[in-house]
Amino acid sequence: MWSFLSTLSLLALTTTTSACGGHDHSHHRRAFPSTQLTRPTRPLEWGDVNFLQTTDTHGWLLGHQKTSFPEPNYSGDLGDFASFVSHMKRIALEKDVDLLLIDSGDLHDGTGLSDGFPSGGIDGHDSNQFLKRLPYDVMAIGNHELYVYENTLDMYNNFAPALKGRYLSSNVNITTFDPHNNTINVPVGERFTKFTTRKGRKVTALGVLFDFTGNDVNTTVQKVEDMVKEEWFLSAIEEEPDFFLLAGHMPVQKDNWPLVFNAVRAVHPETPIMIFGGHLHTRDCVQLDQNSMSLASGRYMETVGWMSANLSSSCDKKSPSHSPVTFSRRYLDTNRVTYQFHSGTSNHTFDTPEGLGITKGLKNLAKRFNLAQVFGTAPEDYTISQVSYPNENSLLSLMGARVLPYSLTLARDPSAFNSSSSNSSVTIQGVNQSVNPFFMLTNSGSLRFDIYSGEFTKNDQLTASPFADAFNFVEGVEWGVALGVRDALDEAGEARRIKRRGLVSGIDEVLERREEELYKRGDVRKHYLEWLSSMSTLHQNRREMTENLTLGYATSDACPGIGDDTIHIPLESFSIPDFISSDDPTAIAGTPTSKEITNSTLVDLVFVDFIQDQLLGILNDVQNEVGTDKQKQWADGDVKTYSTLLSTEVLGVYAEGNWN
Numbered sequence: 001m002w003s004f005l006s007t008l009s010l011l012a013l014t015t016t017t018s019a020c021g022g023h024d025h026s027h028h029r030r031a032f033p034s035t036q037l038t039r040p041t042r043p044l045e046w047g048d049v050n051f052l053q054t055t056d057t058h059g060w061l062l063g064h065q066k067t068s069f070p071e072p073n074y075s076g077d078l079g080d081f082a083s084f085v086s087h088m089k090r091i092a093l094e095k096d097v098d099l100l101l102i103d104s105g106d107l108h109d110g111t112g113l114s115d116g117f118p119s120g121g122i123d124g125h126d127s128n129q130f131l132k133r134l135p136y137d138v139m140a141i142g143n144h145e146l147y148v149y150e151n152t153l154d155m156y157n158n159f160a161p162a163l164k165g166r167y168l169s170s171n172v173n174i175t176t177f178d179p180h181n182n183t184i185n186v187p188v189g190e191r192f193t194k195f196t197t198r199k200g201r202k203v204t205a206l207g208v209l210f211d212f213t214g215n216d217v218n219t220t221v222q223k224v225e226d227m228v229k230e231e232w233f234l235s236a237i238e239e240e241p242d243f244f245l246l247a248g249h250m251p252v253q254k255d256n257w258p259l260v261f262n263a264v265r266a267v268h269p270e271t272p273i274m275i276f277g278g279h280l281h282t283r284d285c286v287q288l289d290q291n292s293m294s295l296a297s298g299r300y301m302e303t304v305g306w307m308s309a310n311l312s313s314s315c316d317k318k319s320p321s322h323s324p325v326t327f328s329r330r331y332l333d334t335n336r337v338t339y340q341f342h343s344g345t346s347n348h349t350f351d352t353p354e355g356l357g358i359t360k361g362l363k364n365l366a367k368r369f370n371l372a373q374v375f376g377t378a379p380e381d382y383t384i385s386q387v388s389y390p391n392e393n394s395l396l397s398l399m400g401a402r403v404l405p406y407s408l409t410l411a412r413d414p415s416a417f418n419s420s421s422s423n424s425s426v427t428i429q430g431v432n433q434s435v436n437p438f439f440m441l442t443n444s445g446s447l448r449f450d451i452y453s454g455e456f457t458k459n460d461q462l463t464a465s466p467f468a469d470a471f472n473f474v475e476g477v478e479w480g481v482a483l484g485v486r487d488a489l490d491e492a493g494e495a496r497r498i499k500r501r502g503l504v505s506g507i508d509e510v511l512e513r514r515e516e517e518l519y520k521r522g523d524v525r526k527h528y529l530e531w532l533s534s535m536s537t538l539h540q541n542r543r544e545m546t547e548n549l550t551l552g553y554a555t556s557d558a559c560p561g562i563g564d565d566t567i568h569i570p571l572e573s574f575s576i577p578d579f580i581s582s583d584d585p586t587a588i589a590g591t592p593t594s595k596e597i598t599n600s601t602l603v604d605l606v607f608v609d610f611i612q613d614q615l616l617g618i619l620n621d622v623q624n625e626v627g628t629d630k631q632k633q634w635a636d637g638d639v640k641t642y643s644t645l646l647s648t649e650v651l652g653v654y655a656e657g658n659w660n
């Protein structure tokens, strides 16, 4: 690899001069389509080096296909994106500038295309074949490549090789076997790469993951602070390139990019550094100094990031100094209108054969995985944070008040499972259930994406509730105690938000620690929701400016000017509780009436197994404070399975029974 590189470096020396001297912006102006395109607002600002970034695509390769706003704005699929990239590459050639395509990780977990594989398959294996067909210059590993060893192994064996040394995992290793059956511990991709762009610019690239701790056995994540002290790292950054390309799965603000940035700056005080981060699922940008820009481009194929820079002003001034680099950045909504606007194409000229081929292949994959299988028709939108909780249109309310009570108790009365038993792919058993009234609890984090009105398919179920957790219960909890548990959980969430003391001593500290732990293990929901909420708040003061705008992201980041390519009004966003519950049994038909239920009535406390340890602790605390039997200690031995249904199945079962 090194001898190959040094040849390229020589080439680089001979061509950089012409890159400096002769950049030519006098190409013909492209004719943009003359249709009523009020958005995007303005053409992209090109530079000498230009980048398109995807990140956190999580299997959303067929785009967003629902008709509720703002989903259509993200309706472009990977085939459309491939066509866009190929037009942009052509424009870059015409302008005689560089255009690089970057991805910052998290290719797994998110839709049926990645997760809906038949048993025996590997998550993301099939969807990833389509990403390989795009001309990515650098891709970095994400935490979702590391939760399941088989997925990491698949990336190592079948994905990374296709990138020919440009799949980067600077601080992530896998333990596997070499061809002689010896155990080896090696980077999943390469730790770094050095290459030369078409215009002869020398690039040193890394692919860094944040300090992730939720990885599977036989994968290793080295802390960023340790990575920057490694021999290989120091020698990789020693030689000065034309710019450093730091791709990686790490938020551009409030995480460890400064460690990597400072390590490079210690050696090269002025060399341009382009950072492409991700992981928080937000649009974000910051400049760590004037010769650097850090960009993060959202999630789920909703956003394509654009960064451009003019590096060559130093050539004009005949000065060895790099300063100042000029940058621009833009967050593009992923749809054909955006793509055609910026590539100067129309419906008739936009699609490339390769783009159409990718779309067709993805549709075939969806067919093969049976993702269009319809469970029912959702009558309305049910969103995670666009309405307050509880609310008719809250997905959390739907889950707590309707889906769990219906689906988990169906086995008590199999005749209720009517219209669909012949179609249903799941067999339900609930033989452990008692005749007690029930009270059900789950964590709101189990819900990942909104449900929109219209057909509710297998793909939608995988997208909305992807975590396969079981439902357990303890039998015969006093109703007064169960209520106390619910209040303690509410109180705890509230306490963390407004610093009020929890009802049960120590619970806020427990949850605080849990939150830190969740972040280290890769849970970013809280951060994403806070971002939505800050957008919504900021907007309230700017209502007068926004009369004709459509719904979407309204980003305010730390870079100059407006980042969004299409200006939107943000969606309303409400804070949501960490835990959701079924209605009180007093309000549920078929259980004793409110008159008969007192604090000492025994109920079954049903909960998702994911929160078991935490819940039993709180249950015992409450039991000791308000229960009649102060000696009672609930333990794992008291826990029984309530239903054989998993959290990945309850929505489909509910839809079959209620949405037909």
Ligand SMILES: *[C@@H]1O[C@H](CO)[C@@H](O)[C@H](O)[C@H]1NC(C)=O
Binding pocket: 025, 045, 046, 047, 048, 308, 309, 310, 326, 327, 328
């Ligand atoms: C780069 O320079 C060209 C020519 O001066 C200018 O039109 C363009 O806007 C600049 N791009 C950036 C990102 O500064």
Ligand SMILES: *[C@@H]1O[C@H](CO)[C@@H](O)[C@H](O)[C@H]1NC(C)=O
Binding pocket: 179, 180, 181
């Ligand atoms: C490696 O080990 C596996 C069993 O662990 C065996 O099936 C395989 O034949 C071995 N391969 C070589 C090349 O020794």
Ligand SMILES: *[C@@H]1O[C@H](CO)[C@@H](O)[C@H](O)[C@H]1NC(C)=O
Binding pocket: 173, 185, 186, 187, 220, 221, 222
């Ligand atoms: C990663 O693999 C390399 C190459 O085998 C090895 O030198 C290094 O110690 C490993 N790093 C970690 C953190 O396991």
Ligand SMILES: *[C@@H]1O[C@H](CO)[C@@H](O)[C@H](O)[C@H]1NC(C)=O
Binding pocket: 175, 176, 177, 183, 217, 218
């Ligand atoms: C991890 O890898 C080692 C060495 O290949 C192997 O012996 C061990 O069984 C693996 N552990 C697990 C849990 O797969």
Ligand SMILES: *[C@@H]1O[C@H](CO)[C@@H](O)[C@H](O)[C@H]1NC(C)=O
Binding pocket: 035, 347
């Ligand atoms: C482009 O095609 C889409 C349907 O694919 C259509 O809705 C739109 O109106 C067309 N635009 C133009 C300018 O013809």
Ligand SMILES: *[C@@H]1O[C@H](CO)[C@@H](O)[C@H](O)[C@H]1NC(C)=O
Binding pocket: 416, 417, 418, 419, 657
């Ligand atoms: C079951 O089907 C009958 C008619 O076949 C219908 O009246 C009843 O409402 C259905 N029950 C449910 C729960 O869908």
Ligand SMILES: *[C@@H]1O[C@H](CO)[C@@H](O)[C@H](O)[C@H]1NC(C)=O
Binding pocket: 374, 375, 376, 419, 420, 422, 423, 656, 660
């Ligand atoms: C059950 O399958 C039949 C035929 O395959 C279909 O017409 C019907 O809509 C399905 N019902 C549900 C609830 O999916």
Ligand SMILES: *[C@@H]1O[C@H](CO)[C@@H](O)[C@H](O)[C@H]1NC(C)=O
Binding pocket: 479, 480, 481, 483, 484, 599, 626
């Ligand atoms: C019932 O229990 C709840 C929660 O523990 C408590 O707030 C309420 O005062 C109790 N009611 C009675 C009548 O004891």
Ligand SMILES: *[C@@H]1O[C@H](CO)[C@@H](O)[C@H](O)[C@H]1NC(C)=O
Binding pocket: 545, 547, 548
């Ligand atoms: C909003 O749209 C109307 C009709 O298209 C137009 O007359 C008006 O000037 C627009 N307002 C703004 C602020 O752009």
Ligand SMILES: *[C@@H]1O[C@H](CO)[C@@H](O)[C@H](O)[C@H]1NC(C)=O
Binding pocket: 069, 070, 072, 073, 074, 335, 337, 338, 550, 551, 552
């Ligand atoms: C974006 O969403 C808005 C509704 O918020 C819709 O009016 C507009 O047509 C969408 N744009 C595209 C390109 O689909």
Ligand SMILES: *[C@@H]1O[C@H](CO)[C@@H](O)[C@H](O)[C@H]1NC(C)=O
Binding pocket: 429, 430, 431, 432, 639, 640, 641, 642, 643, 644
């Ligand atoms: C009943 O609970 C026991 C203990 O958790 C479990 O092993 C068994 O599978 C459960 N049976 C059913 C049908 O859920």
Ligand SMILES: [Zn+2]
Binding pocket: 056, 058, 106, 144, 279, 281
């Ligand atoms: Zn992600």
Ligand SMILES: [Zn+2]
Binding pocket: 106, 142, 143, 144, 249, 278, 279, 280, 522
């Ligand atoms: Zn991530």
